[in-house]
Amino acid sequence: MSSVYVPTAVHTGDKLKRALKRTLDDTPRQNHQTTIDGGRRMFVFARLVAYVHSLVPAPLYPAFPPMPPSSLQLPIYLLLSLLILAISFIPISTLLSRSFSRLSQISSHLRPAPAFPSCTAPPLATNRTFSTMAYEKELHTALLAVQRATLLTKSVFSSHSKGTLSKSDSSPVTIGDFGAQALIIASIKHVFPDDEVVGEEDADDLRSNSSLRDLVWDLVQSTKLEDSDAETAIGGPVATVEGMLDAIDGGRSRGGREGRIWALDPIDGTKGFLRGGQYAVCLALMVDGIPTVGVIGCPNLPVDDTAPLDSFIGTDADDKEGKGVLFGAVKGEGSTSRPLSNGALQPPTPIKMKPLEDISQATFCESVEAGHSSHGDNAAIASKLGITKPSVRMDSQAKYGSIARGAGDLYLRLPVSKTYEEKIWDHAAGVVIVQEAGGKVTDAWGKPLDFGIGRTLKENKGVVAAPNAIFPRVIDVVKEVLSAKQ
Ligand SMILES: Nc1ncnc2c1ncn2[C@@H]1O[C@H](COP(=O)(O)O)[C@@H](O)[C@H]1OP(=O)(O)O
Numbered sequence: 001m002s003s004v005y006v007p008t009a010v011h012t013g014d015k016l017k018r019a020l021k022r023t024l025d026d027t028p029r030q031n032h033q034t035t036i037d038g039g040r041r042m043f044v045f046a047r048l049v050a051y052v053h054s055l056v057p058a059p060l061y062p063a064f065p066p067m068p069p070s071s072l073q074l075p076i077y078l079l080l081s082l083l084i085l086a087i088s089f090i091p092i093s094t095l096l097s098r099s100f101s102r103l104s105q106i107s108s109h110l111r112p113a114p115a116f117p118s119c120t121a122p123p124l125a126t127n128r129t130f131s132t133m134a135y136e137k138e139l140h141t142a143l144l145a146v147q148r149a150t151l152l153t154k155s156v157f158s159s160h161s162k163g164t165l166s167k168s169d170s171s172p173v174t175i176g177d178f179g180a181q182a183l184i185i186a187s188i189k190h191v192f193p194d195d196e197v198v199g200e201e202d203a204d205d206l207r208s209n210s211s212l213r214d215l216v217w218d219l220v221q222s223t224k225l226e227d228s229d230a231e232t233a234i235g236g237p238v239a240t241v242e243g244m245l246d247a248i249d250g251g252r253s254r255g256g257r258e259g260r261i262w263a264l265d266p267i268d269g270t271k272g273f274l275r276g277g278q279y280a281v282c283l284a285l286m287v288d289g290i291p292t293v294g295v296i297g298c299p300n301l302p303v304d305d306t307a308p309l310d311s312f313i314g315t316d317a318d319d320k321e322g323k324g325v326l327f328g329a330v331k332g333e334g335s336t337s338r339p340l341s342n343g344a345l346q347p348p349t350p351i352k353m354k355p356l357e358d359i360s361q362a363t364f365c366e367s368v369e370a371g372h373s374s375h376g377d378n379a380a381i382a383s384k385l386g387i388t389k390p391s392v393r394m395d396s397q398a399k400y401g402s403i404a405r406g407a408g409d410l411y412l413r414l415p416v417s418k419t420y421e422e423k424i425w426d427h428a429a430g431v432v433i434v435q436e437a438g439g440k441v442t443d444a445w446g447k448p449l450d451f452g453i454g455r456t457l458k459e460n461k462g463v464v465a466a467p468n469a470i471f472p473r474v475i476d477v478v479k480e481v482l483s484a485k486q
């Protein structure tokens with residue numbers, strides 16, 4: 001009768017062994033072998049238990065674990081059980097500790113531990129629960145920081161005097177660029193004090209020019225979100241002029257492939273900003289060189305994504321209704337857009353690139369500035385793809401946001417200059433938003449953009465973004481056009 005237990009125990013040992021083998025098929029060979037050894041020892045253990053059980057008359061222990069009755073069998077049972085336990089303890093504990101360390105290895109890959117455990121999560125001012133979302137706090141902080149900075153840029157946009165300077169490379173910079181950079185870096189440093197920031201601007205000009213510094217300080221001091229919870233979540237006002245200058249200089253990181261580095265363009269498309277066209281406030285978190293969180297605030301884009309792409313281009317009426325979009329994305333979590341607000345975040349709407357069956361129906365976006373992207377090459381590519389619609393010319397990363405929400409389809413940025421190196425802050429946020437909306441972004445030769453080699457994309461030339469389904473066809477044609485020029 002007691003033999004009933006033998007097949008059951010043997011079967012259990014066998015099943016366990018097979019299950020372990022299956023589950024750990026992807027573990028490195030060495031671990032795998034140890035695990036199988038552990039399985040074997042457990043199998044032996046199961047057989048020994050069965051054997052001990054067989055010494056006890058079955059009718060006397062109907063339930064498991066059995067209680068041996070006789071005075072002779074009891075000490076034998078106890079002795080053997082102790083022996084078996086001793087033999088089994090080491091392999092079982094080894095097996096368990098290996099499994100736990102493997103699990104913690106896997107979970108550390110899934111979500112790098114936040115570097116700032118002391119920070120409490122700010123309240124979410126949205127109608128979506130992000131409770132299980134990776135980089136929830138980073139996204140929320142970036143959305144609020146960008147939203148606050150757009151309040152500052154809008155006030156400069158609608159004023160006639162924009163405090164424009166010419167940088168050493170003759171590109172324009174305004175008091176809006178400095179003010180937005182100060183506010184955003186102050187927010188990042190408040191919530192994530194150990195993170196680095198690669199920001200487009202520095203405070204050298206402000207340190208040497210007190211009237212310019214005062215203009216920027218007035219702006220920074222007077223800009224705040226109308227919702228006090230939102231304002232507090234990103235650190236409240238910048239306390240002193242020196243604090244403002246330090247915040248701006250907080251963007252001097254050299255970038256790199258390790259750790260958490262934010263890429264910030266406080267006003268992308270400054271020429272568009274000065275012209276009364278599109279511009280964008282762009283912020284991305286790169287983790288180990290990979291753009292992971294992206295936020296773009298576009299104060300002049302129409303909220304309605306079915307509105308013509310150029311609805312607000314060339315207008316500088318700041319009070320126009322239905323203007324202002326905030327895009328956000330986290331790698332692996334999708335992209336969203338929401339109307340920009342002056343206070344708490346508005347509810348987000350998921351966005352996707354337009355499914356495009358016929359590539360000839362595509363709308364492509366390109367820079368307004370012919371010096372930033374070759375209009376001629378872009379047109380040659382469009383023509384080879386059979387595209388007949390004229391391009392939509394738009395400044396800034398508003399192009400990435402526009403194609404991500406299906407208001408356009410392709411973004412072509414064919415290089416003009418052989419020596420120009422694209423800046424990481426001009427693309428990092430847009431790349432996450434397009435990828436998460438179902439698109440692919442590479443350079444003009446189809447190479448992935450490498451954000452891990454410093455402040456520029458020096459290993460890349462040009463940029464092409466398109467929906468995943470048509471990307472291979474688009475990049476083939478781009479390469480054809482580039483090769484013909486060589
Ligand atoms: N020769 C160039 N090729 C590509 N991009 C450029 C070039 N010169 C400047 N840029 C950058 O293009 C970005 C604007 O792009 P877009 O034309 O899509 O709006 C700006 O950040 C600008 O940098 P910067 O701000 O240093 O002038």
Ligand SMILES: [Mg+2]
Nearest residue numbers: 265268269426
């Ligand atoms: Mg820029």
